[in-house]
Amino acid sequence: MKTPGKVLSAFRRDARFLIATHINPDGDAIGSSVALACALEAIGKKVLVYDRDPVPKIYRFMPGHGKFRTDIRNMLKSDPVLVLLDCNAPDRAGLEGFSFRSSIVIDHHETESDFGDIRWIRKDAAATGLLIHYLIKALGVALTRDMAENLYTAISVDTGTFRYSNTTAGVLTASAELVKAGAEPNVIAESLYETWDxxxxxxxxxxxxxxxxxxxxxxxxxxxxxxxxxxxxxxxxxxxxxxxxxxxxxxxxxxxxxxxxxxxxxxxxxxxxxxxxxxxxxxxxxxxxxxxxxxxxxxxxxxxxxxxxxxxxxxxxxxx
Amino acid sequence: MKTPGKVLSAFRRDARFLIATHINPDGDAIGSSVALACALEAIGKKVLVYDRDPVPKIYRFMPGHGKFRTDIRNMLKSDPVLVLLDCNAPDRAGLEGFSFRSSIVIDHHETESDFGDIRWIRKDAAATGLLIHYLIKALGVALTRDMAENLYTAISVDTGTFRYSNTTAGVLTASAELVKAGAEPNVIAESLYETWDxxxxxxxxxxxxxxxxxxxxxxxxxxxxxxxxxxxxxxxxxxxxxxxxxxxxxxxxxxxxxxxxxxxxxxxxxxxxxxxxxxxxxxxxxxxxxxxxxxxxxxxxxxxxxxxxxxxxxxxxxxx
The missing domain is CATH 3.10.310.30 (Diaminopimelate Epimerase; Chain A, domain 1)
Structure with missing residues (x-):
């Protein structure tokens, strides 16, 4: 899956981004947001990460989840570009009534809205985390262990750790790259599935x-x-x-x-x-x-x- | 993981093989045996597949499991080379008292025996199925869908479908190749985990x-x-x-x-x-x-x- 050129230029052009994802965030929403934030920071961008709801307890093993803020008000002062991840309408992210000078939408859900100046919506992608993986590679950013763990978790959650029908050869190849970059499959699986109280x-x-x-x-x-x-x-x-x-x-x-x-x-x-x-x-x-x-x-x-x-x-x- | 040259020559040299695996066979034992039998047949070899015990019900979704025979007697007439898979001592396969003119052992368990004329034992391999995958590629045999489904199941069973600590980047890369060759991750996962009566x-x-x-x-x-x-x-x-x-x-x-x-x-x-x-x-x-x-x-x-x-x-x- 090739990252569209207009998506790449948008990230290269601007300096300040607000990454937002859907309310009641799951592993794909959280992992995609944190990994993209780390990658943008690595190329000198200023990034804020927002979700209306706090990160659920079961996802607090994900490195960098502390980047999430649940209050939008102070975030708007710097006039950032909105990056909407794992959903494609502002109301899914609790952003009704706010306006942004421009917006980028990256998602894999069925399209429900025509929101967004730049849209990359691939419903054939197993996870938004998979798109973010391709984007980070296309931006030329070296995958860190933190990014890899977030993206591997994102893909795991949306494929039932490779058990659902969206588990393609591409999903497994990308996941192999994430393991090479430091993601630990057993640690992530244990965190996701073996931490019931x-x-x-x-x-x-x-x-x-x-x-x-x-x-x-x-x-x-x-x-x-x-x-x-x-x-x-x-x-x-x-x-x-x-x-x-x-x-x-x-x-x-x-x-x-x-x-x-x-x-x-x-x-x-x-x-x-x-x-x-x-x-x-x-x-x-x-x-x-x-x-x-x-x-x-x-x-x-x-x-x-x-x-x-x-x-x-x-x-x-x-x-x- | 490179297939040793002596393993390749042994398979190329001889014409008749008896593949045997451990008693009470699991998905790795069965999938490795059937996939290797198919590959050897594809290059014109005569192959018999033996296990002392019948294929357990939960593995009867695996294509080609009907190749298994549970009676050794008629098998020895053609004087085959023994191929011992997923174990490394004849008694683990219920083969005590039988003798073979030569033997090849392919396994990933801790070495317990020095049996075998040619031995390829890699305890760092997640599954014997992974070794068989490399062997089939090295033999230059094109992966069929049946081989791919058997090997993907073998790897799934021994890695808890990519949840155990033996899930390496190499495991995921090999599995991606198996999906490309026709293995269906969701069908195999459902067969393994969602068929309790x-x-x-x-x-x-x-x-x-x-x-x-x-x-x-x-x-x-x-x-x-x-x-x-x-x-x-x-x-x-x-x-x-x-x-x-x-x-x-x-x-x-x-x-x-x-x-x-x-x-x-x-x-x-x-x-x-x-x-x-x-x-x-x-x-x-x-x-x-x-x-x-x-x-x-x-x-x-x-x-x-x-x-x-x-x-x-x-x-x-x-x-x-």
């Missing part, structure tokens, strides 16, 4: 013990009572909804998390056979083909039944 | 529900009663002992599987801080630094206490 592990078991399998759908739930009992929080359920996919006869996993007052957040995960985005949309939610979600109301028996009906209807529609 | 999932939960954490040691057990209740077998516990490593405060996971009559098989897994091979050795078992095992006798309370004492003693020894 014990409370979270107990919540996981409570939730998995509710598993019910019906017509290839695995249904689990996490109740407020479980959070209370284990001293955990909603963000501790991250990755839980993926787990029942391990079962060969499960084509879809649905996890219902109790929000309170008969309200539930449903997280749907599939393996390709069911389009969970279509199911989530029937409940006013959305997402991707294999990962989607929605909010719903009712007692658990009701919301469970409604989901099973929606799947049946969708499968009936497919057949007719 | 429901019985096995229920056994997993029963076992995890026994988890007890003591001084950074996670202790779980699987009883014969659990196997009976879920209709599962000992091989269904594969990977269970790794799971408690997810907990940040766990430095070692110990799973006790009941063999019957107060006998237990202990599987120990660590993250680097504890040397579980040393612990297993105190009970007459063995293994590697981060994965080891032993058999022991006594009621559960006893074997549990004996393990905790052995860890305490080992840590005491380290301090003094």
């Amino acid at each position: 014990y409370k979270r592990f107990r919540l996981f078991l409570l939730s998995m013990n509710t598993l019910e399998k019906k017509n290839g759908i695995a249904i689990t739930r996490v109740t407020r009572e479980m959070f209370r009992k284990t001293g955990t929080k909603p963000e501790d359920t991250e990755q839980f909804s993926n787990f029942p996919r391990k079962i060969d006869s499960v084509k879809m996993s649905a996890m219902f998390r109790e929000l309170g007052g008969n309200q539930w957040k449903a997280s749907l995960r599939a393996k390709g056979a069911v389009n969970v985005a279509a199911i989530a949309e029937t409940f006013g939610g959305g997402g991707h083909r294999n990962a989607a979600g929605y909010k719903t109301e009712g007692d658990f028996a009701c919301v469970r039944r409604a989901l099973l009906q929606a799947v049946r209807k969708l499968e009936g529609d497919k057949k007719t | 429901y019985k096995r999932f229920r056994l997993f939960l029963l076992s995890m529900n026994t988890l007890e954490k003591k001084n950074g040691i996670a202790i779980t057990r699987v009883t014969r009663e659990m196997f009976r209740k879920t209709g599962t077998k000992p091989e269904d516990t594969e990977q269970f002992s790794n799971f408690p490593r997810k907990i940040d405060s766990v430095k070692m996971s110990a799973m006790f599987r009941e063999l019957g009559g107060n006998q237990w098989k202990a599987s120990l897994r660590a993250k680097g801080a504890v040397n579980v091979a040393a612990i297993a050795e105190t009970f007459g078992g063995g293994g590697h630094r981060n994965a080891a095992g032993y058999k022991t006798e006594g009621d559960f309370a006893c074997v549990r206490r004996a393990l905790l004492q052995a860890v305490r003693k080992l840590e005491g020894d380290k301090k003094t």
Whole structure:
């Protein structure tokens, strides 16, 4: 993937940049932002890094994450060029109402907006971190270990550490270069996947013990009572909804998390056979083909039944 | 890693080969054997593939695994050259008592034997499959999709799909070449990690529900009663002992599987801080630094206490 010339010239031309990424940042958003900030600093640029939300605890092993600031006000004084990463509309980054003299957008999500003076959006790229890797090489900046660790983490998070279908030969070749520059695959994998606290592990078991399998759908739930009992929080359920996919006869996993007052957040995960985005949309939610979600109301028996009906209807529609 | 010239000449010189690998074969043993058989056949050699044990169910997605035969007798008539893969002593392959006119050994385990006329043993290689990849290239054979899928699976199994510390830049570069030749990372990962049957999932939960954490040691057990209740077998516990490593405060996971009559098989897994091979050795078992095992006798309370004492003693020894 070749970095477009206009992207390169924009970074070479200007002196001050504000890198911003989407709210509720994930490993790709954080790693891309920090690695690009380091690379721009290496060629003498002034760089600020912004996210409306703080870096989540599980990503605080990433070197340089302390560069993130959560307050935009002081940042605008120097009149920087906006660099929007891993999203392509200012509202996704909590930047509504601010204006910038110019902007560069680098992203791999489906295009939703035409924002940006210079846009490099490659939805065929597994991660924004992969684009930043190519950009840093094209800028002629030597990869440091910190940059490599950030980019390797970015790519790991968005490819399930090379387990999703976006894992191409190019992804593996780039990752090999990052390992050569100092990224440690086992340390990063352990930081991403083996740092649950014990409370979270107990919540996981409570939730998995509710598993019910019906017509290839695995249904689990996490109740407020479980959070209370284990001293955990909603963000501790991250990755839980993926787990029942391990079962060969499960084509879809649905996890219902109790929000309170008969309200539930449903997280749907599939393996390709069911389009969970279509199911989530029937409940006013959305997402991707294999990962989607929605909010719903009712007692658990009701919301469970409604989901099973929606799947049946969708499968009936497919057949007719 | 360069394929030694003597290895290349041995394969070029002879016409008939018997590829054999270790008993209880894993993905590296199977993938290496099948890929090499395909490559040798591509240059006109006659090849037989042997394992004393049948290919385990979870590896039957690998193309060409049907090449394996479990009966050695008819194989010896053609007087083949023995190719021993992923182990380096004939008894590891159930070949005691047989003799061959010559033998080639390709392996990445610690050397335990001086068997073999031609030996290529690289303990710094992540997988035997990686050595076979280099060998096939050096033989000038074009990688087919079947070879690529076998080698990618071999490397995946021995690196935890790029999560263990043996994941080098070379491993990722080779894997990129295998993807170019047709291996599909997501299909292979799903086949390896997302094909538990429901019985096995229920056994997993029963076992995890026994988890007890003591001084950074996670202790779980699987009883014969659990196997009976879920209709599962000992091989269904594969990977269970790794799971408690997810907990940040766990430095070692110990799973006790009941063999019957107060006998237990202990599987120990660590993250680097504890040397579980040393612990297993105190009970007459063995293994590697981060994965080891032993058999022991006594009621559960006893074997549990004996393990905790052995860890305490080992840590005491380290301090003094």
